[in-house]
Amino acid sequence: xxxxxxxxxxxxxxxxxxxxxxxxxxxxxxxxxxxxxxxxxxxxxxxxxxxxxxxxxxxxxxxxxxxxxxxxxxxxxxxxxxxxxxxxxxxxxxxxxxxxxxxxxxxxxxxxxxxxxxxxxxxxxxxxxxxxxxxxxxxxxxxxxxxxxxxxxxxxxxxxxxxxxxxxxxxxxxxxxxxxxxxxxxxxxxxxxxxxxxxxxxxxxxxxxxxxxxxxxxxxxxxxxxxxxxxxxxxxxxxxxxxxxxxxxxxxxxxxxxxxxxxxxxxxxxxxxxxxxxxxxxxxxxxxxxxxxxxxxxxxxxxxxx
Amino acid sequence: xxxxxxxxxxxxxxxxxxxxxxxxxxxxxxxxxxxxxxxxxxxxxxxxxxxxxxxxxxxxxxxxxxxxxxxxxxxxxxxxxxxxxxxxxxxxxxxxxxxxxxxxxxxxxxxxxxxxxxxxxxxxxxxxxxxxxxxxxxxxxxxxxxxxxxxxxxxxxxxxxxxxxxxxxxxxxxxxxxxxxxxxxxxxxxxxxxxxxxxxxxxxxxxxxxxxxxxxxxxxxxxxxxxxxxxxxxxxxxxxxxxxxxxxxxxxxxxxxxxxxxxxxxxxxxxxxxxxxxx
Numbered sequence: 001x002x003x004x005x006x007x008x009x010x011x012x013x014x015x016x017x018x019x020x021x022x023x024x025x026x027x028x029x030x031x032x033x034x035x036x037x038x039x040x041x042x043x044x045x046x047x048x049x050x051x052x053x054x055x056x057x058x059x060x061x062x063x064x065x066x067x068x069x070x071x072x073x074x075x076x077x078x079x080x081x082x083x084x085x086x087x088x089x090x091x092x093x094x095x096x097x098x099x100x101x102x103x104x105x106x107x108x109x110x111x112x113x114x115x116x117x118x119x120x121x122x123x124x125x126x127x128x129x130x131x132x133x134x135x136x137x138x139x140x141x142x143x144x145x146x147x148x149x150x151x152x153x154x155x156x157x158x159x160x161x162x163x164x165x166x167x168x169x170x171x172x173x174x175x176x177x178x179x180x181x182x183x184x185x186x187x188x189x190x191x192x193x194x195x196x197x198x199x200x201x202x203x204x205x206x207x208x209x210x211x212x213x214x215x216x217x218x219x220x221x222x223x224x225x226x227x228x229x230x231x232x233x234x235x236x237x238x239x240x241x242x243x244x245x246x247x248x249x250x251x252x253x254x255x256x257x258x259x260x261x262x263x264x265x266x267x268x269x270x271x272x273x274x275x276x277x278x279x280x281x282x283x284x285x286x287x288x289x290x291x292x293x294x295x296x297x298x299x300x301x302x303x304x305x306x
Numbered sequence: 307x308x309x310x311x312x313x314x315x316x317x318x319x320x321x322x323x324x325x326x327x328x329x330x331x332x333x334x335x336x337x338x339x340x341x342x343x344x345x346x347x348x349x350x351x352x353x354x355x356x357x358x359x360x361x362x363x364x365x366x367x368x369x370x371x372x373x374x375x376x377x378x379x380x381x382x383x384x385x386x387x388x389x390x391x392x393x394x395x396x397x398x399x400x401x402x403x404x405x406x407x408x409x410x411x412x413x414x415x416x417x418x419x420x421x422x423x424x425x426x427x428x429x430x431x432x433x434x435x436x437x438x439x440x441x442x443x444x445x446x447x448x449x450x451x452x453x454x455x456x457x458x459x460x461x462x463x464x465x466x467x468x469x470x471x472x473x474x475x476x477x478x479x480x481x482x483x484x485x486x487x488x489x490x491x492x493x494x495x496x497x498x499x500x501x502x503x504x505x506x507x508x509x510x511x512x513x514x515x516x517x518x519x520x521x522x523x524x525x526x527x528x529x530x531x532x533x534x535x536x537x538x539x540x541x542x543x544x545x546x547x548x549x550x551x552x553x554x555x556x557x558x559x560x561x562x563x564x565x566x567x568x569x570x571x572x573x574x575x576x577x578x579x580x581x582x583x584x585x
Binding site: 022025026027047050051053055057058059060061063065066070074077078079080132 | 424
């Protein structure tokens with residue numbers, strides 16, 4: 001991970017995302033291997049690591065019976081921030097996440113989105129160098145989710161905090177993350193920027209519909225830069241390219257230089273969804289079939305006992 | 307570390323006293339115990355005189371049964387006797403709840419947030435023990451006041467020093483018991499388990515002690531068990547202080563044993579909690 005970036009950990013439920021966060025935040029000791037944060041070993045220098053990281057867990061951990069301000073001030077004490085400074089910082093972070101007006105209210109009167117924002121604010125009170133967000137928008141409505149995304153982006157921009165987040169929402173990873181890794185069964189299966197990952201699928205699909213029958217253009221199209229595959233299908237071509245936006249003008253120019261008239265062009269970009277399925281999908285389905293087998297065996301046993 | 311411990315203790319206490327309704331309910335159960343059980347169990351009533359006895363026999367009988375009751379219970383008044391026991395049982399119940407709040411905090415992720423913060427795990431453990439202690443003392447104070455209104459007979463010389471003694475004894479007991487419950491709770495992941503375990507230990511701890519009945523009339527094996535129960539010593543000392551049924555030397559003896567329990571259990575409890583948390 002690089003300093004100042006938003007790094008996403010994407011994986012199906014139970015893939016090991018939270019466990020990874022637990023290890024990086026020194027809650028769990030890794031059984032093997034080594035991890036460093038800001039050059040500090042999470043096992044050997046765990047207390048130093050704790051001082052420079054912030055954790056916003058998946059669950060809502062803010063206290064219902066406390067006010068927003070009390071929650072923040074408690075968190076400040078946990079990070080040994082002197083009271084005067086803590087008050088100043090609390091005002092800053094509450095302002096940043098737009099909860100200043102609700103600060104004196106009990107958290108039990110907050111909505112789900114407000115709680116999550118308070119959670120974010122309390123993770124920021126000690127100005128961590130690295131902030132861990134475990135499923136930051138789990139179970140929130142679309143508007144609240146968009147608002148949280150905006151806060152996260154502002155944090156990364158204005159406070160220059162490195163953010164490590166886990167999610168199983170494709171959209172979230174795509175919108176927020178500079179780079180991401182897909183994890184399944186505790187192993188990173190693939191990593192890169194959202195764009196790179198999508199390129200790995202073999203690129204974008206351009207479909208051109210031509211006026212008239214032009215069946216012999218395949219070799220010419222294959223010769224163009226960034227074209228990976230060409231298929232003729234009645235009345236047009238299906239062309240696999242690396243960067244669709246840049247390939248379209250090149251293809252069109254090539255076709256018009258041959259005097260071929262183009263009727264229609266479409267570009268389909270692979271989504272992160274497809275990447276995700278490509279790397280984790282098959283395994284998930286395998287797992288399902290074994291569940292079924294287990295169930296069948298259990299049913300057979302039950303019948304025997306009766 | 308001290309500041310963090312205080313802050314976490316205050317958090318626990320705020321969560322407690324802001325739920326006024328829950329507090330009222332936790333007080334009703336011990337009030338039922340002393341009001342219903344304590345009042346219905348009338349010691350002199352067990353030796354009710356047959357009406358056809360000659361007067362001199364009746365007098366001798368009364369004298370004899372009175373002596374028996376006094377030698378076993380140390381008082382004629384069972385209500386006062388068992389109310390002192392309930393003070394200790396109340397501490398037991400409160401300590402149990404401190405364990406449950408830990409399991410909640412784990413379930414809701416708060417514990418993880420604490421573990422990821424640059425604080426000593428001792429602060430986490432101690433804050434639970436201290437908040438349980440404050441809660442116990444406040445609750446006992448309330449029940450004590452109500453019990454006096456209900457007819458708790460204080461010893462003739464009862465004064466502020468005795469009251470201080472009562473609180474010291476309860477604090478020591480609270481320290482012993484909540485250390486154990488807190489250490490257990492850090493190893494337990496689910497609510498069902500902690501409730502089951504608490505119920506399992508709660509009954510024997512309450513009955514294998516002198517909280518409700520004197521040890522003297524128990525079978526010897528039960529007496530042997532009760533002698534390893536800190537509640538026995540706490541109740542012994544409490545009765546000496548509140549109703550004055552034993553002499554000061556006995557109170558001091560109980561007190562010293564209780565100090566040993568508190569020191570031993572808290573060291574054990576804190577050590578076990580550390581091992582459970584630093585994984």
